[in-house]
Amino acid sequence: MKYMVNVIFSFIIIGRKDENICRRKEYIPMLIEENEYLLIEEENDVIYITVLKKGFSLLDMNPLLTKHPRILINQFKALRDAAAEGKGEKVAIGELKPEIDWSVSPDLMSASIRLNCTEKDLSENYGDYLSNIMTALHEKGIAEGVLAETLRKGLLAQQEILIAQGTEPIHGKDAVITYFKRSVRKPAIKEDGKANYYDMSFLDEVKAGAWLGEKIPVTEGVPGRNILGDYIYPNKGANKKCMYDKGTVGAFKEGDKIVLRALKDGVVEFEGGKIKVGNHLIIEGDVGPETGNIDFIGSVTVKGTVMAGFAVRAERDISVLSEMGVHNIDEIVSRNGDVFIKGGIFGGGRSKIKACGSIFVKHSNDCILEAGGNIHIGYYSLGSDLKANNIITDEKKGxxxxxxxxxxxxxxxxxIGNMLERKTIIQVTGFDRSKLIEELNSLLHCYKExxxxxxxxxxxxxxxxGDESVEGKDSRWEHVQREYDEVIAEIFQYEKQRRSLIEILDAKGEGEVTIGEKAFPDTTLQIKSLSKRINQATKGTFYCQDNSMHFE
Incomplete structure (x- = not known):
């Protein structure tokens, strides 16, 4: 290995040309290159040049550097001046690179080397280079992840070579919780060739023992080791808590999972961030003289109809599945849920449908619909009074x-309206967008807190x-758990409010009326305090912004 300089105690061993020459204290300059123009020498790891006469070009240094890869030129001005003047003066122009450049990553996970030699030198002295590398590995304490195959036959001259690689830890995985996915309440008009149906997935019925969710527990992970052999401990995965109503849902150890199962028959609900099985009353036929009026703490499904003069009231969702709809009923009221009338309503001027959430109907005739959320109508509303956050009909048939x-x-x-120019009033009370956005931002701030x-x-x-020494552990756990459950319930309430605000802000401007096909004359549109009477067939979107009504 040419020009290798190793200092061992007080001895200095000079490169392979003079590898048998050892001297104490003194250091004799070593001649590296000589020709009619120059001398290049090394002394104490410093590279010197003596330019004997003019005519030496700096471009001639390139083949010399290729021939002697341990030379590092870092004083270019001194070299340029020496070449230009040719005075025969000895000038320092660089330094001698080490035989082996080492690079160890800051995290001690890898070590690389660069051999400053020619391919010929490496080939002729491979064993010596390998021996020096092994010695250095021992001195540096690198014992883990040494790439023996690379050392044995993969060394290359003047290239970065990875020779040791630690083992990264395998970090623990977070717990994964999956819950029963409730059906999306998105009504659709379906056609089977004979009739059109207004249908949707409304209630998710389950039987006792049904799967409601599962938890794959957190994993600890596997330690790694750096190239010095030190252990690197993994991060443990984050644990998560299954949120479920313990009165109606049970958690069972099944294999390596925790599985949530229904403890009773009912409908799947989420309340305060917890999955639960809600009470579900199923009326196989009609609500009428045989059943009387219905008032139920839970959800109600009527597979028949609600007969004239009768009422259904429930704490949660109500669905009436008869294709014939309902006629001249008293009322259908959901105090904390949605209402779905598959076959529509014929009201006779007194029927009333009311929901804290949304109302979904095929059609409404001469009745009253009030929703705290939205009203979705499949086909039409005729002579009815409708009131909701948003009123949406089918975009093609509504x-x-x-x-x-x-x-x-x-x-x-x-x-909107019809050819007979029946008087139709469309009113959007509208909102203050800036105040609503401010309310949303305030809500998001509370949510984050x-x-x-x-x-x-x-x-x-x-x-x-995890602390066995805590006195009153059970009571402290219950107190903190109770507060945690209350906070989670508040978070879900904020999320519900957020969705409601986003739905309203989705309107154009500060209130919107969109007519997909046609609005007939004698239709009155009112958005906030601004009114527009339709005098001719019109199609498009009206919206209010900056105290003006716009149309597009």
Whole structure:
């Protein structure tokens, strides 16, 4: 290995040309290159040049550097001046690179080398280079992950070579929780060639023992080791808590999972962030003289119809599945859920449908519909009074004919009014967008605060669970768990409010009426305090912005 300089105690061993020459204290300059123009020497790891006469070109240095890869030129001005003047003066122009350049990553996970030699030198002295590398590995304490095959036959001259690689730890995986996915309440008009149906997945019925979710527990991970052999401990995965109502849902160890199963028959609900099985009353036939009026703490499914003069009231969702719909009923009221009338309503002027959430009907005739959420109408509303956050009909077949439709954010219909020019009032009370955005931002701020609080409480629960010495452990756990459950319930309530605000802000401007196909004359549109009377067939979107009504 040419020009290798190793200092061992007080001895200096000079490169392979003079590898048998050893001297004490003194250091004799070593001649590296000589020709009619120059001398290149090395002394104490410094490279010197003596330019004997003019005529030497700096371009001639390139083949010399290729021939002697351990030469590093770092004083270019001195070299340029020496070549230009040719005075025969000895000038320092660089330094001698080490035989082996070492590079160890800061995290001690890898070590690489670069051999400053020619391919010929490496080939002729492979064993010596390998021996020096092994010695250096020992001195540096690198014993883990040494790439023996690379050392044995993979060394290359003047290239970065990875020779040791630590083992990365395998970090633990977070717990994974999957819950029963409730059906999306998105009504659709379906055709089977004989009739059109207004249908949707409304209630998710389950039997006792049904799967409601599962948890794949957190994993600990596997330690790694750096190239010095030190262990690198993995991060443990983050644990997560299954949120379920313990009165109606059970958690069971099945294999390596925790599985949630229904403890009773009912419908799947999410309340306060917890999955539960809600009470479900199924009326196989009609609501009428045989059943009397229905008032139920839970959800109600009527597979028949609700007969004239009768009422159905429920705490949660109500669905009436008869294709014939309902006629001249008293009322159908959901105090904390949605209402679905598959066959529509014939009201006779007194029927009333009311929901804290949304209402889904095939059609409504001469009745009253009030929703805290949205009203979705498949075919038409005729002479009815409608009131909701948003009123949406089928974009191709939905009609609003006569009566009054009042919404907070937007109203969308394919057709408004009819050829007989029946008086139809469309009113959007509208909103202040800037105030609504401010309300949304405030809500998101509270949401984030609750999320931080929930994480803090979760850590406290884990600490209590892991500390056997805590006095009154059970009571402290229950107290913190109760607060944690309350915070999670608030988070889900904020999320519900967020979705409602987003739905309203989705309207154009500060209130929108969209007519997909045609609005007939004698239709009155009112958005906020601005009114527009339709005098000719019109199609498009009206919206209010900056105290003006716009049309596009």
């Amino acid at each position: 009609r609003l004919i006569g009566g009054r439709a009042e919404a907070y954010g937007k109203i969308k219909a394919a057709v 609750k999320m931080v609080r929930s994480e803090s409480l979760k850590v406290r629960l884990e600490d209590i669970a």
